[in-house]
Amino acid sequence: xxxxxxxxxxxxxxxxxxxxxxxxxxxxxxxxxxxxxxxxxxxxxxxxxxxxxxxxxxxxxxxxxxxxxxxxxxxxxxxxxxxxxxxxxxxxxxxxxxxxxxxxxxxxxxxxxxxxxxxxxxxxxxxxxxxxxxxxxxxxxxxxxxxxxxxxxxxxxxxxxxxxxxxxxxxxxxxxxxxxxxxxxxxxxxxxxxxxxxxxxxxxxxxxxxxxxxxxxxxxxxxxxxxxxxxxxxxxxxxxxxxxxxxxxxxxxxxxxxxxxxxxxxxxxxxxxxxxxxxxxxxxxxxxxxxxxxxxxxxxxxxxxxxxxxxxxxxxxxxxxxxxxxx
Amino acid sequence: xxxxxxxxxxxxxxxxxxxxxxxxxxxxxxxxxxxxxxxxxxxxxxxxxxxxxxxxxxxxxxxxxxxxxxxxxxxxxxxxxxxxxxxxxxxxxxxxxxxxxxxxxxxxxxxxxxxxxxxxxxxxxxxxxxxxxxxxxxxxxxxxxxxxxxxxxxxxxxxxxxxxxxxxxxx
Numbered sequence: 382x383x384x385x386x387x388x389x390x391x392x393x394x395x396x397x398x399x400x401x402x403x404x405x406x407x408x409x410x411x412x413x414x415x416x417x418x419x420x421x422x423x424x425x426x427x428x429x430x431x432x433x434x435x436x437x438x439x440x441x442x443x444x445x446x447x448x449x450x451x452x453x454x455x456x457x458x459x460x461x462x463x464x465x466x467x468x469x470x471x472x473x474x475x476x477x478x479x480x481x482x483x484x485x486x487x488x489x490x491x492x493x494x495x496x497x498x499x500x501x502x503x504x505x506x507x508x509x510x511x512x513x514x515x516x517x518x519x520x521x522x523x524x525x526x527x528x529x530x531x532x533x534x535x536x537x538x539x540x541x542x543x544x545x546x547x548x549x550x551x552x553x554x555x556x557x558x559x560x561x562x563x564x565x566x567x568x569x570x571x572x573x574x575x576x577x578x579x580x581x582x583x584x585x586x587x588x589x590x591x592x593x594x595x596x597x598x599x600x601x602x603x604x605x606x607x608x609x610x611x612x613x614x615x616x617x618x619x620x621x622x623x624x625x626x627x628x629x630x631x632x633x634x635x636x637x638x639x640x641x642x643x644x645x646x647x648x649x650x651x652x653x654x655x656x657x658x659x660x661x662x663x664x665x666x667x668x669x670x671x672x673x674x675x676x677x678x679x680x681x682x683x684x685x686x687x688x689x690x691x692x693x694x695x696x697x698x699x700x701x702x703x704x705x706x707x708x
Numbered sequence: 709x710x711x712x713x714x715x716x717x718x719x720x721x722x723x724x725x726x727x728x729x730x731x732x733x734x735x736x737x738x739x740x741x742x743x744x745x746x747x748x749x750x751x752x753x754x755x756x757x758x759x760x761x762x763x764x765x766x767x768x769x770x771x772x773x774x775x776x777x778x779x780x781x782x783x784x785x786x787x788x789x790x791x792x793x794x795x796x797x798x799x800x801x802x803x804x805x806x807x808x809x810x811x812x813x814x815x816x817x818x819x820x821x822x823x824x825x826x827x828x829x830x831x832x833x834x835x836x837x838x839x840x841x842x843x844x845x846x847x848x849x850x851x852x853x854x855x856x857x858x859x860x861x862x863x864x865x866x867x868x869x870x871x872x873x874x875x876x877x878x879x
Contacts, residue, residue, distance in 0.1 A: 382726045387771055412767050416748050430772055455761075461825040462851075465836045475830040479853025480750060481818060484761045485768065615830065625794035 382418045388429045393593055400429045401560035401589025407431050410450055410477075410485040413494040422495075422502060422511055436489075436593055438465075444599035447490040447556075450489030450592045454478070454544065457488055466600035469624050470622055473547035479616050492572065493584065496538035497618055499523055509535045510580040525684040526618060529676075531646035536580030537682055538646060541618050545569065545648040547607060550640035553632065554596045560589030566596070573647035599622035603628030603636045604703045610643075610695055619643035620702050621692045627703035634658050634704065639696075641675070644688055649676050650660035663704035668697035710771055714739065715783030721770070729765040729773060730754045733780060741781035741810045745855075752854035755811040755818070756780050762818025781810035784817060792818050793867070795877025800867035804858030812854050816868045819833075819850045823872065842872040 390396030400407055401442050405427035408414055415425035422568050426612045436449035437459050446462060457463060458474035478486060500506040500519045507516035519527055519537055528539040549569045572584050586592075606625045611617040620644040628636030637658045641649040661667055672693045701707065712729075714737060721736050730747075733739040733756070745753035746811050749767040750875055756765045758777040785791035793813045796802070803809045823842065828835035831849045840846050846863045856864065871877055 384726060385723070387725050387769075398862045408769075411769065411772070412749055415767050415769070419747065432772060455822075455827065459825070464828065468836060470826065471835055472830075475832075475835075479752065480766075480822065480850055481762050481815065481853045483756055484818075485763050615849050632781060633712070685775060687728070 383421060383424045385425050386427045387430065390434060393431075393436070393561055393591060396429050397558050397560040397562075397588075397589045397591045398565060400591065402427055402455065403588075405429060405503050405589070407591060409487040409490045410453070410482075411490075412482050412486050413490065417495060417502075420502060421504065428483060431591070439575075442596065445597040446688070448488055448595045450487060450594055453482040454486045454488070454491060455480070457544075458483065461631050464664050467547075467551060467597060468543070468605035469550060469607050469626055470547040470597075472605065473543040473553065473609075473622075473624055475531060476542035476607055476609045476619075476622070482528035488544070489555075490561055490594055491542055492548075492592065492595075493586075494541055495583065497541045498527055498538040501538060510538055510583075513579070513581045520682055523684060524682045525567045526620065527682065527685050527687060528646045529644050529679040529681055529688050530649055531569065531575045532680065532682075533576045533578065533580070535578055536646065537685075538576065538580065538642055540573070540583075540645060540647050542648060543607070543609065543642055546622055546642035547624040548595065548597075549648040549650050550626055550638040552598050552599075552638075555592050556594040556596060558591045558593050559587060561569065564593075569648060571652075578659065581707060596619045599678045601628065601636055606699050606703055608695060608702075610691065621695055623696055623699045625693075625699050625703055627700070629663065629704055631664050632676070633660055633675055634663055635660065641692070641696075644679070644692055658700075663700065663706040665701070665706065668700040668706075669693075671700065672696045711774055712770060712778060713776065714778045715780060716777075723770055725769075725771060729756065729768050729769045729770050729778065729830065731759075732770040733765065733778075739780050739782050743810060743812075744805055745808065745811075750855070751811075752815055753808050753811040755780050757814060757816040757818050760818070760821060761874065763816050766839070779814070781814055784814065790877065791817070791871075791878030792871050793874065796867040796871045797864070799878060800863045802860055802864040802867035803856075804860050808854060808856045808858075811850070812864055815854045816864075816871070819847075819869070822850070826849065842869050844869070847872075857876060 406425040436451040458471045463676040506518040527537045609622040619642045625642045637655045743753035745751035747763040754766040
């Protein structure tokens with residue numbers, strides 16, 4: 382690990398100001414950042430410790446919830462309001478990492494974790510995300526876990542978070558504080574970037590911009606499911622996952638929220654899929670059509686080709702479970 | 709210079725800024741019960757309790773934990789005065805080579821606290837209302853952050869379930 386200057390922030394504004402310096406990083410749970418610093422994929426010159434900032438509350442706000450950025454993944458998953466009204470979020474959190482990691486990892490940090498692409502971690506390999514312009518060894522390499530949607534010819538790295546997939550289904554927004562003291566609120570499609578020609582930038586956050594909270598809109602009701610398919614039963618990243626909130630009234634699907642993990646370069650959602658289902662009577666044929674729409678532009682790169690037929694089965698399975706329609 | 713509180717005692721340490729809790733424990737305080745397996749938070753051999761919660765001590769910096777209460781395997785019990793979880797691992801033969809054992813035991817103690825607090829897990833059925841039972845499936849899921857390359861898992865699960873259901877380590 383390369384050495385760094387360490388600063389413990391006393392308040393959020395001071396933290397944002399210090400972190401706007403060149404080569405500075407916030408550190409909270411540190412479970413991803415320190416891992417990357419040990420192998421020198423991340424080499425910050427300054428670490429701004431934000432763990433003592435007062436951003437650890439979950440409060441009711443505007444009929445929904447305001448979740449402090451430093452609420453741990455464990456505390457968020459165990460919160461009674463989240464378990465009752467946003468079950469898909471608890472489920473997604475509990476499907477991720479291990480008990481020890483969830484006790485450390487924070488809500489803000491979970492959004493900002495980096496891809497687990499092997500070539501991003503392997504400093505002897507070419508990786509446009511780690512070293513812009515160097516090339517991409519994943520494209521024709523071991524890409525079993527990588528993305529099939531939202532990719533570019535520069536990068537096919539999948540976004541690893543389970544939590545962010547549920548957050549996307551729930552229309553969560555992040556609140557931030559910039560180094561000039563101003564604040565803003567970003568939807569997840571505004572927070573995240575597709576790789577395009579600049580895969581080194583995962584998000585649209587500016588230097589020193591601090592996520593302070595996450596806002597969840599009022600509860601949707603309905604049936605909540607987080608289905609995660611992975612190579613072992615626990616403590617593994619998703620090959621594919623589906624976060625679903627489905628409400629059926631009078632035989633028709635009146636609430637549909639669907640987001641997807643493991644397949645996209647960002648936590649994925651496709652309005653066309655929900656439009657095809659909303660207001661319709663559930664049926665196996667309709668579910669198959671929804672999967673076709675989701676995967677219209679999907680592109681495998683060899684080892685990860687299987688994700689296309691896998692998702693073509695998993696999405697209908699989730700919809701069948703949510704609506705009670707038989708196969 | 710930083711001050712760490714480990715097993716109830718305060719220690720002043722002059723450490724490099726990069727020092728993890730694990731390295732501070734092992735290399736500066738001589739507490740070698742916490743093991744370095746992967747050093748990347750994947751194996752759980754380094755598990756300690758910080759303010760009562762289990763964490764991977766290899767993935768957090770010592771300087772970030774001034775004033776926090778750190779509990780290691782040495783702080784749970786010692787020969788002649790074992791913690792029930794240590795007794796239970798002995799009774800059930802919950803190990804083979806023993807390298808992962810301190811992490812397993814500390815993690816199990818932290819995990820039972822989480823169950824007592826009503827935290828759900830990935831395999832809990834009704835998370836909106838329910839607490840969790842201590843089925844084999846629940847214990848395995850909740851302990852998935854601790855790997856055992858000897859694969860002593862069946863006896864580890866038995867050892868943990870006994871403490872979780874009876875509070876006692878010895879039969």
